Amino acid sequence: MSLLLVVLAVATAANPVRIAVAAGGDRRAPLLAACVLAPTTIVVAWLSGPINNLIGVSTSSAVIAAGISVVVIGVRDALVSPPRLEPSSTSVPTALFPLFFPTMFTPAVALMALATGAERGVVPAAAAMFVGLAASVGTAIGLPHGFTMHRPTLTRLVAGVFGVGGVIIGSLVATHGVMSI
Amino acid sequence: MPEVGQNLRRVAAGLLTWVLTFGVVGVAVHPERCGSFQRSEVSAAADAAVGWLSANITNDGMFTYRYDLKVARDLGGYSEPRHAGAMLALYQAANHGFVDAQPTADKALSWALDRVVDTPIGPAFGVGTRLETGSTALLVAALVERRLLTGSDEFDSVILDMAATLVATVGNDGAVDAVIDTTTGPISERSRFYTGETLWALARLHLSFPGRGFDRAALRIRRYLISARDAVEKPWPPISDHWGAYAVETMARWPQPPARDAAEDAWVDRQLWMLGLQVRYESQRVGGITRLTRGDVALPAGVGTLGEAFGNFLILDSRNGILGDRRAVLQERATCATWLLLDRQSHAVDADGNITDSRVDGAWFRQGVSQLDDQQHTLSTLLFTLDWMET
Numbered sequence: 001m002s003l004l005l006v007v008l009a010v011a012t013a014a015n016p017v018r019i020a021v022a023a024g025g026d027r028r029a030p031l032l033a034a035c036v037l038a039p040t041t042i043v044v045a046w047l048s049g050p051i052n053n054l055i056g057v058s059t060s061s062a063v064i065a066a067g068i069s070v071v072v073i074g075v076r077d078a079l080v081s082p083p084r085l086e087p088s089s090t091s092v093p094t095a096l097f098p099l100f101f102p103t104m105f106t107p108a109v110a111l112m113a114l115a116t117g118a119e120r121g122v123v124p125a126a127a128a129m130f131v132g133l134a135a136s137v138g139t140a141i142g143l144p145h146g147f148t149m150h151r152p153t154l155t156r157l158v159a160g161v162f163g164v165g166g167v168i169i170g171s172l173v174a175t176h177g178v179m180s181i
Numbered sequence: 182m183p184e185v186g187q188n189l190r191r192v193a194a195g196l197l198t199w200v201l202t203f204g205v206v207g208v209a210v211h212p213e214r215c216g217s218f219q220r221s222e223v224s225a226a227a228d229a230a231v232g233w234l235s236a237n238i239t240n241d242g243m244f245t246y247r248y249d250l251k252v253a254r255d256l257g258g259y260s261e262p263r264h265a266g267a268m269l270a271l272y273q274a275a276n277h278g279f280v281d282a283q284p285t286a287d288k289a290l291s292w293a294l295d296r297v298v299d300t301p302i303g304p305a306f307g308v309g310t311r312l313e314t315g316s317t318a319l320l321v322a323a324l325v326e327r328r329l330l331t332g333s334d335e336f337d338s339v340i341l342d343m344a345a346t347l348v349a350t351v352g353n354d355g356a357v358d359a360v361i362d363t364t365t366g367p368i369s370e371r372s373r374f375y376t377g378e379t380l381w382a383l384a385r386l387h388l389s390f391p392g393r394g395f396d397r398a399a400l401r402i403r404r405y406l407i408s409a410r411d412a413v414e415k416p417w418p419p420i421s422d423h424w425g426a427y428a429v430e431t432m433a434r435w436p437q438p439p440a441r442d443a444a445e446d447a448w449v450d451r452q453l454w455m456l457g458l459q460v461r462y463e464s465q466r467v468g469g470i471t472r473l474t475r476g477d478v479a480l481p482a483g484v485g486t487l488g489e490a491f492g493n494f495l496i497l498d499s500r501n502g503i504l505g506d507r508r509a510v511l512q513e514r515a516t517c518a519t520w521l522l523l524d525r526q527s528h529a530v531d532a533d534g535n536i537t538d539s540r541v542d543g544a545w546f547r548q549g550v551s552q553l554d555d556q557q558h559t560l561s562t563l564l565f566t567l568d569w570m571e572t
Contacts (some may be wrong), residue, residue: 039444054207054217055212056212056213056214057210057212057213058213058461058513059510060457060458060461060510061210061213061461062210064209064210065206065209066211068205068206068209069202069203069205069206070207070212072201072202072205073198073202076198083191083194097188097191097192098188098191098195101192101195102191102194102195102196106198106202107198107199107202107203107206108202110208134341178454178458179454179458180454180457180512181453181454181456181457181507181511181514
């Protein structure tokens with residue numbers, strides 16, 4: 001699996017429009033959430049060998065699982081509007097909730113870290129995951145606050161476009177797993 | 182309070198996303214049940230398979246073809262290519278030091294030689310008027326294996342006469358006629374496996390009888406099999422060609438092996454992914470719910486052919502490094518294929534190790550039925566495993 005595919009898969013699995021909506025205009029919160037998520041994915045990538053051995057899954061099958069999970073999250077993002085954040089929700093540290101969980105640390109991100117760590121090793125996996133997360137968070141921060149607050153239809157449409165992208169990228173990842181030895 | 186409710190809903194939605202995703206992933210991807218083994222276990226399993234073949238052959242050299250364990254009944258039927266294939270596996274076993282294998286193989290050889298008949302293109306092995314080319318190809322391959330075992334030239338004239346027949350089945354494009362009519366000669370039909378079997382037989386002949394032109398016919402088939410066969414014959418599902426793997430490995434041992442090219446690399450790549458995918462899929466069939474998602478286990482012969490192909494590619498790699506950094510993962514898959522066969526072999530012995538049912542002990546059954554090739558391909562895989570465990 002090429003690292004570019006990993007970057008694109010992570011960038012769609014952690015949907016930047018959903019991040020922007022969940023952040024509610026707070027530009028620091030996505031960065032803080034990424035600071036929590038990045039080491040989490042590194043740990044998952046680092047433990048990929050023992051985890052896969054424990055559950056009896058080969059690297060190729062782990063890649064298929066990751067691809068399918070990216071597809072599932074893509075379908076969700078294409079069909080389900082990003083949940084809007086009420087102002088009172090900011091009483092909970094936004095970076096951890098709802099940004100880290102459930103918005104950014106999706107099963108697709110976790111399984112991509114697991115598969116990439118097993119297939120490419122922890123350093124390339126960590127690098128690709130980092131670039132993918134940076135692209136996603138950078139895009140989320142770059143989106144105008146008014147766009148996510150006052151243009152719900154357009155927000156849903158753009159989030160859906162990322163979802164469709166996830167379906168395509170996830171299919172490519174799963175195909176790569178099927179075509180592997 | 183509304184905030185708490187909203188957060189709870191959001192947490193629930195997040196958890197539901199995880200559950201649904203893992204639910205979908207769980208249907209598509211199952212754990213693979215593979216294990217490891219000792220060389221002695223492989224050897225014992227091969228010995229038991231030789232034992233089954235030796236116990237289930239008539240005095241005139243005909244094997245039990247199909248046996249139904251559920252009703253303890255011989256189901257009859259026969260296949261000459263599989264007869265020759267089982268004989269080949271026995272000579273392979275004899276070459277690996279299984280001393281009981283050769284007498285049984287010689288008995289089977291006698292039965293086969295009694296059924297070599299004249300055709301317009303030379304002698305061929307078979308029964309009836311439509312002889313399958315694969316029968317002759319595997320008989321030739323088995324005789325070459327016997328020649329390696331005994332060092333005897335006793336059957337050289339038979340081998341060379343049938344070799345000429347095989348060459349006559351090869352078209353200018355390298356396609357192999359799958360049937361030889363005893364009165365009209367080759368019939369332009371194609372077979373999924375006889376192309377590779379004929380290629381391998383001719384490749385072996387060039388090693389044992391160099392300078393007789395077998396390499397020219399073999400190279401024509403090789404080019405066709407690697408570059409054109411799938412496009413011309415459009416086999417579905419795609420062929421994972423263990424006989425082609427045998428041939429490619431053998432041709433790499435020619436004094437002047439054919440140069441590796443992009444077409445061969447692409448063919449090997451395609452073979453490797455098909456083999457890997459099949460053994461991963463097979464190892465996910467563990468009963469229970471996987472019967473619904475993966476179906477019943479494959480024919481033992483099918484799993485055996487995977488092991489044979491793995492064995493050939495691993496041995497080829499130890500000579501020319503064709504696998505590169507893929508050797509480790511291929512060895513993992515090969516180990517899994519062999520382990521599945523070890524796990525699925527039947528045993529019918531009492532507490533003292535005496536065989537209690539010679540129809541069962543050492544055989545592989547699927548849904549209670551065992552067929553001759555279920556022992557042929559599995560035995561060959563076990564022998565290959567003994568080889569690649571040494572490399």
